Structures are given as C-alpha cells and as structure tokens.
Amino acid sequence: MLLEVKDLHVSFHTYAGEVKAVRGLSYTLNKGEVLAVVGESGCGKSVSVQTVLRLIPIPPGEIKKGEILLNGRDVLKLSEKEMQKVRGNEVSMIFQDPMTSLNPTMTIGRQIAEVLTRHQGMRRVAAMEKAIEILTLVEVPNARERAHQYPHEFSGGMRQRVMIAMALACSPDLLIADEPSTALDVTIQAQMLDLLKGLQKKLQTSIILITHDLGVVANIAQQVMIMYAGLAVETGDLREVFYDARHPYTWGLMKSMSRLDLNRKRRLTPIEGVPPDLLNPPEGCPFADRCDYAMRVCREEMPELKIVSGNHGCACWLLHEEAPKVSRPELNGG
Amino acid sequence: MMPGMAEKYEVSADGKVYTFTIREGAKWSNGDPVTADDFLYAVQRAVDPKTASEYAYILYDIKGAQEINEGKAEMSTLGVKADGNKLTVTLNGPVPYFLSLTAFGTLMPCNRKYFETVGEEYAADADKLIFNGPWKITEWTHDSKLVLAKNDQYWNAAAIKLNTIEGYMIADTNTAANMFYNKELDIIGIPGAKRQEFLDKGYKIMNYSDGATFYVEINMLDAVVGNQKIREALSLSIDRAAYCKNVLMNDSLPALAFVPPILPGLNKAFRSEVGDLIQDYNVDEAKKLLAAGEKEVDKAEAAKATK
C-alpha cells in the first residue's frame, strides 16, 4: 500500500469561525493505481490532497486529526525539513491553472532543473540536460530550445506539460493532479489526459486525480472516490461506482455529466441547491437538503460508510435494511 | 563718518561738489593701487543702462546720473570726474546724506583693468573678485560657506586682529542654534522665539535695530477694505505692542510711523522731531470707524446698483 489516509480532519480558521473543510476522510491507494477524487468545488477534495504534501497554509489551516501514511510513514509527523524531501521527490503535484503556476521570471528549463538539483544533487548543467530529456518525454517540441524560454512564451497546454515534466522529474511514487485539465481548452484537455494516462502506464506512477468532471474519470482511473462537504460519500472500483452507484449524490453527478457516446437529446440535469456551509456543517447527511430521497434520519444522523460489495462503499441511509427500497434512476436516458 | 579709502574730502560751500583725495598707498588685494578712476568706473557701470543695475537710482542725486540711466544722456555728462588721486563728484543739489551713501555697496570702487579680465562673471566666485578692504574672500562655496582672510594689502592691515573668519550660510535657525550649543559656531543670529532660551542658558544677546518697518499691504481696489475708514479701523485694531512682545519677541518697537526711529531728521532722529504719526491700538475708535466705513460702502454699492 502506497498511501493510507485515516480519519483526516482539516479546518481553516477564518474571521467568521472555523471552516471544517475535511471532516473525517479515509482512503487508500495502491502502488501504480490511479484514484479519481470527484466532487463539486469546495467539497474539500483539493484540501484533502494538499494535506498529503502539507501544502495548506498553517495558519489559517489546521490539521485537527488523522494520519496520512505514505509508504508506512505518517507525513503529518515529519519535520518541515523531512517534508521538503518528500515534496517533488516522493510525491509531487500539478495544479489547476498552468497559466499562473509557473514562475514568470525563470526559464522553464531552470524550473525543472531546480527539482533535480534539489533532490538528486545534480549539477546545474546535468540537471538542465535531464530537464530537456523530460520535456521531450512530455512531448514538448523543440525541447532544447524551449527549455531556455520563459513561461509567457508557452501556451496553456504547453505550460501544463511543463508542470507535468516538473512533477515527474524525480520519478515520484505518487503524482497528485489537482484538476490538471480544467483550465484548458476542451481539445487540449483530452490531450492532457491522454498524456497523463500514457505516462502513468510507462512510469507506473500512482496518481490521485482530482476532478469535478466524472467524464474524465472513466478514461483513466481504477479507483473512484466521490466527496461531498468534506466527506467521502461513495468509494470503490471504477466499474462498481459507475455501473452500480448507490449514493443519490453520485446519481446526481452522473445526470449532470456530458457524454459524447449517448443520445444527444438527453438533457443534462444539474443538482439543485448548494452544498452546506462548512462553518456549521449539519448533524446529519450533508446532502440531505438537496436529496430527493431524504428521510428524517438523514437530517439527524450522518450515515456510516457501508461496504456494498468488494471495495465498494457508500455512506447513505438508503442502504440501511429498514430504509425503503429505492431503485437507481435511469441515468443513461436510453 | 570715518574716511577709509579717502584720505580726506572737501565739500563745496553750496554742498553740491565733493572732492575726495584717495589715500596714498591704498591697494587692491592683487597689488594694483586703488585710484580715483576705480570709483569713477564703479559709478559709470552702475548708471549705464546696459548694466541694468537695480540700485542705479541710489546714484540719481549725482549730476547726469538719472538721464544717463534713462538713456537720455551720454556717459560723458556724468558729474563724476577722476584725476589721479582726486575724485570729484557733482550733485544736482545739496544732499546731506551723500557721505553716508558712499558707504553703500553700489558706490564701492571697481578695478577697471581687473573687471575687464573677468567680464560679466565679476564677483561670481571667490577667484573672480579682488578686494581693497580689510578682508578678502579666500573660499566661497555657494549657498554654504565663506572664508574671509586678512587682506595684507589693506592700507590699515595692522589694525586687523583676526586672521580668518569662517562663515556658514545656515538657513534653518534651529540648526544654527544646535551648532552654536555644540560650540561649532561663535556667533549666530537668533529668531525672537529663541531669545528667552538663550538668555536662560546665560548667553549674551546683542540687539540692534535694522531699520526695517513691517506693514500690512491692503488691496486698495477692493470696495470694502479699500475704504479709508475701514482701513483706519483695521490699523486701530492691531495691538502692536502685544504683537512685538508676544509674537516677534525680538525687542521690536511698535511702528507708529513709517519711518524707523534710527533715521536722522534735521537735527536729531526724525521720529523724535515729529513724534508718532499713526494712532495706536484703540478698539472703541476702531468699531466706530468700521461702522461708519460700512455705511459708506453700503451707500456706494446702492449708488452703483441704481445706475
């Protein structure tokens, strides 16, 4: 097991009070696997993975509780120095907006080489050669020349390739990709995911892919975790979650997903309402207010994550034996 | 008056002609003798319209000076003649203060030969000036510092007791005071506000009257303040003594005439001869005049309106 997160609680202290961004999250990731974390904006998916690298600013952030075991070590107990050896080396990260994620006053090559000199003790010249090599690997044309250019001379897609190159420079065990394609053109998005997929196969790197688009998940992930209001509401293998979704929120996500392979006449259905305010999270299921099947118990008590079958877990009162049987709505429109 | 460059002078009976005999052995700091021509040259330059001297009018009492300065007469008509060491000045009429005037800067001599070597930049720097007085400037940093040294060529050099004087141009009086306290300066001028502070510290203060009169200028074109009664009311409402004592704090005297007390009159000081010419602080009188003045202004405005 590469990564095991147990009962993680992360809060942010703001003027309004304590925002409980992550409220008891547990998941695991095996070597070489791709885990997709899916959820709306503000559901805590970015915070939960940035916590793996301890990148959230403290203060105002606070890791209240939990363990993050990376190769058996709890990263939350590491010193800042030791943590620096993890970042970019064992675990690296690419961010949502490639336009702002690169230092505008430093050449691309140097920004990549910097990781190598830092973690592998390479000399600057050698690191630069290696950087060019990696740029070629992520399919940046004219890598040798481009390495001496600055970020503003690159398109968004090319910059994201640079980000990927930087992240993969030290062959990390785990790559965290935080919505790597969201800020890009649709055509580039597909290219980017194909590239990630190809590299994953080639390098056998584990990936945590954060996305709010269930559509991209099918392509690349083996594991899926659906998050809502700081909690995992449904987890499991890709097939289990896709073909046997149990949580009404997952159903909602699927209904709002655009698919090219289906009948174009089907209308996309958004999920009505807004997620709860995490300053005062509800006692019960946070989705209850937006859920078509909500019962009284849903508003009173949070359901536990129940194993449905194999790896497949779901936190919903509908799975309780006393709950009325609800059949999954027709999602694919026929 | 003590003669300096002149050994002696004679005044004609009608008081119009002055004859100065330049001192034998008087020299410029470059060794040239000081001649009557040097004085003549200075006056000629001052009245020459091309020089455009702001002080030319000081010389208007000299015969021909005003006409030359106004461009109406030739320089040759100037009532100043130099012959060897004799300088003759002819005036338009008797001028009792003429001898005092000869101590004024505009009437100082100017070495013609030297002037022609430096031209327009005469006196612009320490090395563009020669001296016939007790001191010469040896160092001059503009806006900052002057160093005066004893002029060995001065006819009465033996009477000079100091060898050098360093003077700094310090505009800020606080700075000067701090430097004085720190013994970096020996003499400073102080503002009235610091007077008591200096006295408290036991320093000696020398007072002198600089003969200046301060006054308020009123816009006579304004219908209201231009009214004579209102102006008189304003004048009466100023407590001059309190102002001198509490604001200026420098031993100034209330100005109850335009002429300062140090100026001479016919026999003694002019002000002791004529007394005060302006009424001092009198609020009641001021109120009366103000009311009367306001009536006049109102009437004038009404008259204007009916037109």
Next chain:
Amino acid sequence: MVRYIIKRFLISILTVWVVITATFFLMNLMPGKPYTGEKAIPKAIQENLNAKYGLDQPLITRYFIYLKNVSRGDLGMSMTYKNREVSEIIRDNFPVSADLGIRSLIFGVIAGLFLGVISALKHNRGWDSFSMLVAIIGVSLPSFIIGTMLQFGLGLKFSAFIKDLFNTDFQLFPIALWESPWHKILPSFALGLASLALVARLMRTSMLDVLNQDYIRTAKSKGLSYRTVVMRHTIRNAILPVVTILGPLSAAVLTGTFVVENIFAIPGLGKHFVQSVGMYDYTMIMGLTLFYASFLIAVNFLVDILYGIIDPRIRLAKGKI
C-alpha cells in the same frame, strides 16, 4: 535595441520640448514679473532690466529665442544671481544633491527592502508591526521634524555623550554642513527615511501578493527550501513594483530636496527649485525644469532596461517594441 534606443531618444526630446513649452507659458502666466518685488524701482531701471534680459520682447519671440538658446545648450544667466549662469549653478549644486540623494537612496532602498521582506514573511507578527511602525513614521513624520530630532538627539546629545565617554573632540554625528563623510550620515538618514517607508510598504504588499501566487505553491510543492522559495522565487518577482518607482523616486531625491538641504545647510540644488519661483527667476525656473525633466527621462530609461533584465515578459531586446 539600437533602434529602440534611438526611438526612445527622439521621444525624450519631444517630451522635453513639451515640458519646456508648458513651463514657459505657465511661468509667464504667473501673476508678477521678474524685478517687480515689494520695492518699487524707477520705471527706467525696470526698462533697463527688461531690455537686458529680453523681457521687453513679445512672449512668443522670447519663447523662440529661449528654444534656440536651449538647443545650443545655453540656459542663460540667472536673473537672481546675475553673474552666474544657470548651467553653472546646476553644475555646482547638483553633485552635492546627487551625493546626498544616492546615499539616502541606497540606505532607503536596502533597508526598505529588508523591512518589507521581513514584515511580509513574518506577516501579522512582531517584526511586521515593527517594520510597519518604522514605515509609518517615515511616511508621516515630515523630514524637517526628523531632521531636527536627529540633530538634537544624535548630533548634539549623543555626540556629546560619546565625546565625554572617550574624552575626545571627535564629533560623531556633525549637526549640519556638508564636509566630511561623517557630515553625510544624518542628512542621508533623514532623507532616506521617506524612501525607506515607501519601499518597505510597497515591498511588503508586493511580497504578500507574490507569496499568494500559484507559482510559489508550485515552488513549495517541488520541495525547495524556504530560503530558496523566498530568495529565488518570491523576492525577484516581488521587487518589480519597487523597481518601477525607482525612476521617479531617484529623480526626486537626487535632484535635491529643499527641506533636508535647508535643515542641514547643504549647498544642494533643492533650494533653487523653491527660490527661483518666488524670485521670478525665469531662466532658473526653466533651466531647473528642463534639467529635472531630462534627468527623470534618463532615469526612467535606465529603470526600463533594469526592468527588462528582471522581468523577461517585457524584455526590450528582440526588436519587439
């Protein structure tokens, strides 16, 4: 690059011409004229003066004569210091102002950057409060108060204490004047404090902004040390706004400052800027304005080049401009 410089130079000349023209006519719009002070002088003398300084000519003629003279490098004689050329006064006094200005700028910028960086890194903590206190003092205390306090506190009292302590005559902080390097400490400090405050506040804001940028998070996610993140990634980007103000700031500080020069009795150019207007010294007003404008343009050009070195996005080379 050569083309760029030539183009820049031509634009500069045009700018200077606009400045000359605007100043010339605005100056003549001022109520009052040279040599018409409180003291009434006879009409003939007024006319002689007008003739000598060409003031008897129509305004537009005077304007073209001035342009012609300036194009030959002749700024004319001062109308106040009648035997000194304007260019000579600038030549004499500017080096003093520049000396003071450079000292104060070096002090102000270095210390300001330091305080700004520290206060951003220690945001909302003691150091931050301290730095901002210094900055607020620097911004809000006028330099004549700072100057006078320095003279009294350090120049008079502290130096006397040192003299007593070591039984010497050596004046550690001379109160005023512009002679030895020791004389330059207090005025440089008094003048530099305002620059320090400006730079510190600007740098702090800019640092806080850059520290929140995505690329700083990227740098951290690469496992770089705190030091590298700050030195290599943050400061270089955060310094850009400071570089931008360096042009106008150095022009303002190097060409002379009336107040500090006045307090410390420094023979700089500052007082002439103020005095020439009060005295209706037309040639001096024009000469100084021209000098200031040219200086500002030159400094801004240097700053633009410096800017390009730091920020590749606006690099001048490659003929793109």
